[in-house]
Amino acid sequence: xxxxxxxxxxxxxxxxxxxxxxxxxxxxxxxxxxxxxxxxxxxxxxxxxxxxxxxxxxxxxxxxxxxxxxxxxxxxxxxxxxxxxxxxxxxxxxxxxxxxxxxxxxxxxxxxxxxxxxxxxxxxxxxxxxxxxxxxxxxxxxxxxxxxxxxxxxxxxxxxxxxxxxxxxxxxxxxxxxxxxxxxxxxxxxxxxxxxxxxxxxxxxxxxxxxxxxxxxxxxxxxxxxxxxxxxxxxxxxxxxxxxxxxxxxxxxxxxxxxxxxxxxxxxxxxxxxxxxxxxxxxxxxxxxxxxxxxxxxxxxxxxxxxxxxxxxxxxxxxxxxxxxxxxxxxxxxxxxxxxxxxxxxxxxxxxxxxxxxxxxxxxxxxxxxxxxxxxxxxxxxxxxxxxxxxxxxxxxxxxxxxxxxxxxxxxxx
Amino acid sequence: xxxxxxxxxxxxxxxxxxxxxxxxxxxxxxxxxxxxxxxxxxxxxxxxxxxxxxxxxxxxxxxxxxxxxxxxxxxxxxxxxxxxxxxxxxxxxxxxxxxxxxxxxxxxxxxxxxxxxxxxxxxxxxxxxxxxxxxxxxxxxxxxxxxxxxxxxxxxxxxxxxxxxxxxxxxxxxxxxxxxxxxxxxxxxxxxxxxxxxxxxxxxxxxxxxxxxxxxxxxxxxxxxxxxxxxxxxxxxxxxx
Ligand code: SF4
Ligand code: SF4
Numbered sequence: 001x002x003x004x005x006x007x008x009x010x011x012x013x014x015x016x017x018x019x020x021x022x023x024x025x026x027x028x029x030x031x032x033x034x035x036x037x038x039x040x041x042x043x044x045x046x047x048x049x050x051x052x053x054x055x056x057x058x059x060x061x062x063x064x065x066x067x068x069x070x071x072x073x074x075x076x077x078x079x080x081x082x083x084x085x086x087x088x089x090x091x092x093x094x095x096x097x098x099x100x101x102x103x104x105x106x107x108x109x110x111x112x113x114x115x116x117x118x119x120x121x122x123x124x125x126x127x128x129x130x131x132x133x134x135x136x137x138x139x140x141x142x143x144x145x146x147x148x149x150x151x152x153x154x155x156x157x158x159x160x161x162x163x164x165x166x167x168x169x170x171x172x173x174x175x176x177x178x179x180x181x182x183x184x185x186x187x188x189x190x191x192x193x194x195x196x197x198x199x200x201x202x203x204x205x206x207x208x209x210x211x212x213x214x215x216x217x218x219x220x221x222x223x224x225x226x227x228x229x230x231x232x233x234x235x236x237x238x239x240x241x242x243x244x245x246x247x248x249x250x251x252x253x254x255x256x257x258x259x260x261x262x263x264x265x266x267x268x269x270x271x272x273x274x275x276x277x278x279x280x281x282x283x284x285x286x287x288x289x290x291x292x293x294x295x296x297x298x299x300x301x302x303x304x305x306x307x308x309x310x311x312x313x314x315x316x317x318x319x320x321x322x323x324x325x326x327x328x329x330x331x332x333x334x335x336x337x338x339x340x341x342x343x344x345x346x347x348x349x350x351x352x353x354x355x356x357x358x359x360x361x362x363x364x365x366x367x368x369x370x371x372x373x374x375x376x377x378x379x380x381x382x383x384x385x386x387x388x389x390x391x392x393x394x395x396x397x398x399x400x401x402x403x404x405x406x407x408x409x410x411x412x413x414x
Numbered sequence: 415x416x417x418x419x420x421x422x423x424x425x426x427x428x429x430x431x432x433x434x435x436x437x438x439x440x441x442x443x444x445x446x447x448x449x450x451x452x453x454x455x456x457x458x459x460x461x462x463x464x465x466x467x468x469x470x471x472x473x474x475x476x477x478x479x480x481x482x483x484x485x486x487x488x489x490x491x492x493x494x495x496x497x498x499x500x501x502x503x504x505x506x507x508x509x510x511x512x513x514x515x516x517x518x519x520x521x522x523x524x525x526x527x528x529x530x531x532x533x534x535x536x537x538x539x540x541x542x543x544x545x546x547x548x549x550x551x552x553x554x555x556x557x558x559x560x561x562x563x564x565x566x567x568x569x570x571x572x573x574x575x576x577x578x579x580x581x582x583x584x585x586x587x588x589x590x591x592x593x594x595x596x597x598x599x600x601x602x603x604x605x606x607x608x609x610x611x612x613x614x615x616x617x618x619x620x621x622x623x624x625x626x627x628x629x630x631x632x633x634x635x636x637x638x639x640x641x642x643x644x645x646x647x648x649x650x651x652x653x654x655x
Contacts (some may be wrong), residue, residue: 006458008452009456010453011451011452011453013421013633014431036423036470036472036476036527036528036530037423037503037517038423038425038530039513041504042513043502043505047423048642058501058546059425060427061427061428061430064427098562109433113456119455119456120455120456122455123455124450136436139433139434151606151609151611153431154547155546156428156605157609157614159612165609165611166608166610173540228578237519239525240525242527404426
């Protein structure tokens with residue numbers, strides 16, 4: 001017998017799950033990504049490198065800037081371009097804005113309704129208007145940063161190889177420093193709210209992240225440091241899904257907020273570090289549902305870090321300065337932490353044109369782990385709880401990954 | 415009035431952009447009840463006064479969702495360049511079989527993929543709002559107009575005009591950048607030239623009296639090769655000079 005869930009709601013993109021029951025036992029769970037293929041790598045082949053980040057950004061709207069930055073980093077590495085610290089800081093600020101926008105969307109609008117038993121944030125707002133408004137305020141702030149650095153709230157083209165189209169001005173950075181400070185209290189409240197979340201989705205054992213907090217030169221995990229994705233991670237296509245599955249040394253693994261906190265807590269800002277320490281034991285248990293709590297702690301990190309970056313630039317002073325980028329040959333990988341986990345853009349460039357491209361998104365990395373988490377929940381609940389409760393719990397488990405399904409469906413055969 | 419939002423294959427941006435109305439979302443909710451919207455609610459509706467569809471038809475599943483959305487909506491809006499013109503995923507020019515093979519490594523099509531096409535090629539829509547993503551003010555205004563029984567206005571000027579109104583420096587003339595502003599439908603308030611960069615044409619071609627052939631010559635004059643220019647023209651809307 002097969003129980004099929006409906007298409008998941010309150011997640012980005014289209015997917016569902018199938019629970020395979022044999023002899024009254026849960027044998028298997030398949031996560032079917034039904035979002036159609038989007039052929040992004042094919043789209044970039046033969047294109048001028050300069051145009052590529054703007055197109056790759058369209059892979060995903062919730063994290064377009066992560067795609068732009070990963071794409072730009074891969075291009076710069078391939079063409080041997082080094083940018084000054086201020087450029088790196090501003091890019092990080094953009095990624096921080098994206099983290100705020102994405103995490104607040106997920107926590108307040110997609111997950112919070114579950115905590116209070118509502119079908120959505122609109123109905124939740126009838127009783128808890130303040131809470132929803134706080135979420136919206138955070139989201140709007142994150143988007144203001146994306147607009148400033150990325151050029152638009154969604155799919156801006158301002159992040160370019162070597163620098164920016166338009167550089168932010170003095171007052172704009174001052175405003176960011178001010179607003180980040182003001183919103184910190186809101187984020188701290190989010191941590192309190194989400195520390196009440198239950199334990200579900202099974203425990204993850206393997207975690208992968210980039211070596212820097214939001215960008216990196218290589219990957220790290222809880223079993224080894226500094227490796228490239230192709231050395232350890234294997235992708236395989238599935239007959240029942242438009243997204244492929246990745247395994248790390250043959251095993252499922254987790255990327256995203258929880259992985260980042262567990263692997264890189266030493267880089268957190270002061271308040272975020274304190275909140276991490278307070279919750280460390282629970283987070284270390286590895287329950288997938290605690291990815292929500294981890295996101296709330298990262299909101300605190302993001303607001304503190306946004307203020308820090310703005311202040312550093314304002315104190316030091318900076319002049320807009322783009323590094324010229326010449327068309328050439330080379331190969332490069334851009335590693336970025338998108339809000340929901342590790343994102344890889346890998347290109348080979350010949351004569352300024354893209355010759356090979358491979359992109360692996362967080363949801364694709366998490367796909368196998370997601371199936372594992374659903375299998376755990378299904379085994380736990382099947383026969384012990386009514387079917388609608390089982391299905392609801394499965395949906396909540398999927399939601400905890402904060403999957404970005406449309407991201408996950410456009411690989412070239414590696 | 416009852417509102418439904420349906421997502422086919424896309425980046426999620428056009429659905430998300432609706433949520434980016436922030437507080438104004440509550441103004442929309444004065445007129446509309448959101449009955450179905452997978453990204454935002456677990457409810458499922460039956461019949462809709464207004465339906466919004468985003469994305470391209472890229473699989474049989476998408477086609478079914480689209481037909482359902484059309485059948486159940488009185489007024490259907492194709493929202494965003496994916497839905498109106500096909501956007502990026504429709505611009506990869508290879509037979510579907512070969513594309514799938516390049517991506518998934520075999521010749522089968524177990525998930526029943528279709529060659530990505532805009533929704534307007536399958537059903538009639540009452541309004542098409544392009545943009546990758548569309549401008550959220552445009553959607554806001556359209557929804558309010560429809561609720562009040564007014565037919566929404568459609569912009570009919572190029573991005574170029576918005577640059578002039580904003581007094582942005584012309585990136586085509588001054589910097590020689592390949593800007594599609596003169597032939598692209600305005601309404602984004604010249605977002606990309608604001609960053610000192612050329613318009614990449616995400617809102618699709620300006621309907622009516624435009625001169626793509628002229629633009630083609632201008633870009634050639636600036637030293638861009640024909641293949642490069644053609645690709646630029648085709649990226650979002652599969653059109654040519
Ligand atoms: S038109 Fe652009 S923003 Fe809208 S769904 Fe398609 S790719 Fe995303
Ligand atoms: S300037 Fe062009 S590419 Fe940029 S948002 Fe407007 S229409 Fe789209």
